Amino acid sequence: MTVTLVFLAVMMALFGGWLFSHSINVRPWEAQGASTQRSQLPPAMTAPRVGLAVFLAVATSLFALTISAYLMRQEMGHDWRPLAVPGLLWWNSACLVLGSVALQSAWQAARRDNAARLRRGLLVGGGFTIAFILGQALAWWQLQARGIYLAANPANAFFFLLTALHVLHLLGGLFAWSRSLFRLQRGATPREMLPSVELCALYWHFLLLVWGILFVLLLTT
Amino acid sequence: MAIAVAVIVLAVGSVLFFFLSPWYLTPLASNWGTIDDTITITLWVTGAVFLAVNLFLAYVVVRYRFNKRRRSQYDPENKSLELWLTGVTTLGIAGLLAPGLLVWGAFVSPPEDAHQVEVVGQQWHWSFRFPGEDGRFGAAHNRFIDERNPFGMVDDPAGQDDILITSPHLMLPVDRPVKMVLRSKDVLHNVKVANFRAKMDMVPGQTSYFWFTPTVVGEYEIVCAQLCGIAHFAMRGRIEVVEQEVFDAWLGEQPTFAELAQLAPGNPAAGAGLYVTCAACHGAEGQGNQALNAPKLAGLDAWYLERQLGLFRSGARGSHEDDIYGQQMRPFATLLADRQAIADVSAFIETLPDQPAQARLVGGDPERGARRYRTCANCHGQQGEGIRATNGPRLAGLPDWYLERQLQNFRHGVRGRHRDDPYGNQMIEMAQVLVDDRAVQDVVAYITTLPQPRVDMAAVNPGGVEE
Amino acid sequence: MAEPGHHGVPHAQAGEFDNAELVHPKSFIGKYVWSQDAKVIAIQYGLTAIAIGLVALVLSILMRLQLGFPNTFALIDPSSYLQYVTMHGMIMVVYLLTALFLGAFGNYLIPLMCGARDMAFPYLNMLSYWFYLAAVLILVASFFVPGGATGAGWTLYPPQAISPGTPGIDGGILLMLASLGVFIAGFTMGGLNYVVTVLQARTRGMTLMRLPLTIWGIFMATVMALLAFPALLVAILMMLCDMLLGTSFFMPEMLNLGEQSTHAGGSPLLYQHLFWFFGHPEVYIVALPAFGIVSDILATHARKNIFGYRMMVWAIIIIGVLSFVVWAHHMFISGMNPYFGFLFATTTLIIAVPTAIKVYNWVLTLWRGNIRMTVPMLFAIGFIFTFVNGGLSGLFLGNVTVDVPLADTYFVVGHFHMVMAVAPVLVVFGAMYHWYPKITGRMLDDTLGKIHFWVTFLGTYAIFYPMHFMGFAGVPRRYYGYGETAYIPDSIQTLNAFMSVAAIIVALVQLVFFYNLIRSYFRGREAGPNPWQATTLEWQTEHTPPRHGNFGAELPVVYRWAYDYGVPGAKHDFIPQNMPPDEVEKVDPMSQEAAQGRLPT
Structure with missing residues (x-):
C-alpha cells in the first residue's frame, strides 16, 4: 500500500496546500462587495480540463492500487516466479511514444489552425495506438504459445491484469479519439476541435507515463 | 422541550442500563484481565463524555428555545475555546490509547515458556x-x-x-x-x-x-x-x-x-463373524427391518458406522431416556470388544450390497423438501452421498421412517445432546432449521428421491444421457 | 463563454457553460426520463435508492424475525439468512446511502448551492444515473439466479465468497461483482461532475470559504469516493479472475468441502487490505455529507451562525485524509502482522479528535441560538445524540486491545449501525423535511413528521443500544441461531425478541413518512420560496421548485458566507448569501436590544 499512500499523500498535500492558501487569513463571516473575478478558478482551468485532471487522479489511484497489490502479493505469497518480459514490448513502447508525439503535434496543429496537420496527427497517433494494442495482444499470444499461462503463476496473472487495465484505458481514449476524428470528417474547424484534441493528447501522455511505470515495474521485478 | 427530556432520559438511562443490565463480559478465565481493564477505562472515559455532551445539549435546547423577541448571538469563532476543547480531547484520546498499546505489546509477544x-x-x-x-x-x-x-x-x-x-x-x-x-x-x-x-x-x-x-x-x-x-x-x-x-x-x-x-484398517473377514449378532435385527444383508425398528446399514460408510458404534458403546448415543430404540442398540454395541472389532464390523457392513429402500411414508412434499435440503447439502452432499470431510454421513438410500425418527430425535435433543458427541451437537443446531413436523416430512420425502449411488453405478448404461 | 453585455450590472457567468448550452427537451420523456437536469437526476437517484433501500429494510426485518423468534419461520434457513445479511449490508452502505447522499443530495444541492446552472457535464451526469440503475437491477437480479444471491457477508471475503459452503457462489457473487463494477463506473461519472462543478462552476463571490458545509461534506466525500472506489474495483477484478480464469490472487491452497482446490499461493489478506482501503473511507463517504447537511440544518433552524466554520471545514478535510490511513483497524484480528496494530490503533484514535471537534461545534452552534423545534431540527438533534453514542463506541473498537474481545460480536453491529446507519439516516430524513419544500413547493406535514421522528429515533435506539451489551457478553455476529451456546444467557433471547419488535415498529412507521411524502405532494401547505428563512442560494431561486437552469436570467452573486443568522444591526435575523452589503436593511432603532443578541430579561 506504500505506493498508493505516497500517491494519496501527494494528492492531499497539493489539495490541502491549495485550500490552505484560500482559507488562511480569510474571515469567512465578513461580507464583501462583489469581486471582479469572474470565475473561481483561473480562466485556463476550463471544466473539461479540470474534469480530465480529476479523472486522471482516479485512474492514477486505480493503477497505484494495482501496483500496490502487485508488490504486496509478491511479498505475501511464496510462489512468485518472475516472468521474462517479451522483447516485443520494447517495440510496443516505441509505438506508444510515437502515438503520443503525434497527438502532441495534432494539438499544436489545432492551436495553429492547421487542419491538414491536425488530421495527420490524429490519424498517425491513433494508428500507432492501435498498433500498440495489437502488439500487446500479440505479446499475450506469444506468452500463451510459450506455455506461460495466466493461472500458472501470480506474476503472469499480474502481467495480464496490468496490461489489460492499461489497454482498457487506451480503448476508452480511442473512443474519444474516434469521435474527434468523426467530427473532423464532418467538417469541424481545428479551433472547434481544440478542446477535445488537447484532452486526447494529455490523456495519451498520461497513459504513456503509466505504461512507462508499468514497464519498468515488469522489467525490474 | 420533549427532545431535551428525551435526550436527558436516554443519556442517563443508557448509563443506568449499563449498571443495571445483566449483560456484561463473561467471567474472566485467563490472564487478560488487562484487556478488561482497558475496556473499563474506555467505559469510564466515554461514559463521562457521553453524559457531558448530551446533558449540555439538553441544557442548550431548553435554555435557547425559540423566542420571538430574541435573536441568537452572532459569534462565528472562539479560538481559545476551540483550542481548549481540542487539547482536552487529545489528552483524553491519548489516555485511552496508551494503555491499549501497552496491553497490545503484551498480546503480540507470547512468553518464552508458553x-x-x-x-x-x-x-x-x-x-x-x-x-x-x-x-x-x-x-x-x-x-x-x-x-x-x-x-x-x-x-x-x-x-x-x-x-x-x-x-x-x-x-x-x-x-x-x-x-x-x-x-x-x-x-x-x-x-x-x-x-x-x-x-x-x-x-x-x-x-x-x-x-x-x-x-x-x-x-x-x-x-x-x-x-x-x-x-x-x-x-x-x-x-x-x-x-x-x-x-x-x-x-x-x-x-x-x-x-x-x-492402526490396522478394518478387516471385513473378521467383521463378518461379528456381524452375526447384528444380522438378527438389521438383516443378513444389512437391509434393515422396520418392524424391529432396525435401520438399513448397507450403503453406509465405514467411518460413519465406526463413529456411531463407538458412541453407542461409550453411551454418548442411545442413553437418552426418550431414545427407546437407541437404548435397545446399546447393549449390542458393548458386545464389540475394542476399537479393532468396531473397525472390522464396519468394514464388513461396507461390503454389503446396497438395495434401494422403499418409500413408506406419505404426506411429505419433495419440492418443498428440496428447498429445505439445500442447507443439508453442504455437509451431506448435493445427492445425499455423504462427505467425509464435513463429517456428514450418506443419507440417500436410508429408509424414510428412520430418517424421520432421527431428525425428530435431533430436533428434540433426544439424539446428539451428549457432550461427547460433537457432530450430534452440531446436528441438533442444524435440525432446528426444520421448524415443524411438516418440514421434516418434506425433507425426508426429498431425500427418498435422491439417487442411490452404488446401485446407480451398476445400472448406468455406457451411453447414458445425463439429465 | 462570452459574457453578454447587461449594461454593466454585475452578474456572474460561472465557468464554461451558459444557459444556451443546457439541453432543454420538450417531451415528457426528455424532461423526466432522459433528463440532463441535475435536479431531475437527483430525484431519479433518490427514488431508485429509496426503492432498493426498502428491499434492504425488508431483509433486515426478515433477519430480525429469525433472531427474535428463532425456528419459527420456515422461509428462513441458514442460507437465506446469510443472503439477507449480505444483501442488506451491501445495499444499505453502497446502493442506498452512497447513492442517496452523493447521487441525490449531491446532484440537487451542488449546482443550486454553488450558484451554477447545472452540473459541469450534464450528459455524463445522466449517464451516471443510468449506470446506477443498471447496477441496482443487476443486484436485484442476483436474488433470482440459481443458488440465489451471495451470502458471503457484505465484505465478500475470499476464499468463502467463491468457495463452496457459502450460498450464492455461482450466479449470486458474479452478479454482485458485476453490479459493483457498473456502480463504480457510474459513480465515477457522477463524481467527476460533483468535483468539477464545485471546483470550477461556483458563481462569482462563492469562494471556498463561503461554501455551505453541505457542499464541503459532499465534495470531500466525493473526492474520497473517487480515490477509494478504485480499490474495490481492483479487488473485484482480481476476485473475478480468481473465480473465472483460475488465477490465484487471493486464493490459497485449500479444500473445497474436502476436495483439493486448484488454487495455490494466494493471499486472502491481500483482498482484505484492498477491500478496507475502500471500505473505511466508505464509512466517511456516508458520514461526511451527513456532517455537512446536519451543520446547515442546525444553523438554519437555530437561527445561528455555524460555530467555528473554518475549524469545521478543516475537520472535514482532516477526517477525509486520515480515513485513508486507518483501514487496517478492521483487520486487527485478521491474522495480519500483529505489529500493524500499533500503527493503525494510533491513526484511528487520532481521527477521533477532528470528529469530536465537529460534535462540539454542532452543540456550540445551538448554544446561544434561537432554536426552532422544527422537524428537521428534531432529526438533527437526534443525529447528534446518536452520533455521539456511535462515535464513542468507536473508541472501543479502534483501540486495538479493546477490539480483541469485541470484534465480530454484536458490539460491532451496534456500533456501526449507530454511527453509519441510524445517524446518517436521521440526517437523510431531516434533510428531506428541510428541502422537500424547495423540491416540490409544498411543506411536509408537521404532525406526521413528529410521529415519524419520535418512533424512528427512540425505536432505533431501542434496537441498537442493547446490541452493545450483547457484544460485551460475547454474542457473535452473523449467527443464524444461538442454540445452546453455554455462555450466552437465555435472557439474551428475550432481548433479541424485544429488539425485533422494535425493528418492526420502526419499519412500519416509515410508512407514515411515505404517506406524508405522497400526501404533501398534492395537499401540503404551499411553501413559498424560502419557508425556513435560510441564507443559502437554493432558497433564493426565482421559481420554486427551481426550473432547469436553476436561476433566472442572471446567476446570483455571492457577497457573504452561508451563516449570516442573527447578524447584529440587521433588520431580519438572516441575510441571504446573495444580498449585497449595501442593500441589507438596517435594524429599527426601537428594537436595538434584540438586534444585539441580548436576551430580554
Missing part, C-alpha cells in the same frame, strides 16, 4: 495438534490433506510424535501460558472463547497466533467468530481447563501421528 497448540479450522469443525515430545510441530500443508491425512502432515521426522486430536474437544493445563498456532484448511475462521478474551482469525495459506494463560479450571465453549459459510453458527468446540496432572494423563491417551498411521 507451550504450543495448533488449532486447525475447517468447515465446520475444529481439530488440534500438540507438538509431542520434541516440542516441534512437523511440517504440514493443505496440499497434503486427504481422508487419511486430515491434518495435511508432510513426511517430516518432527511430525511423527505430533499428537493429533480430531474431535473438537481440547484440554489445557491451568496457569500455563499457551500459544495457539492457528491455521485453516479452507476458508477464514476465528477461534473464540469468550472467557479468554483473546481471539484471532485463521487464514488458509498462513498461520496466525495468539496466546493466553488459562487461570480458572472449567469448561469453555469455542465458537467461530468469522463468517465461514452456512454452518458458521454451528461450528462449536470445547476447551477444558484442568490441573496439570489431568492434562498430562489426557494427553498421554491421545494418539500420535505415527500411531495413527500404524
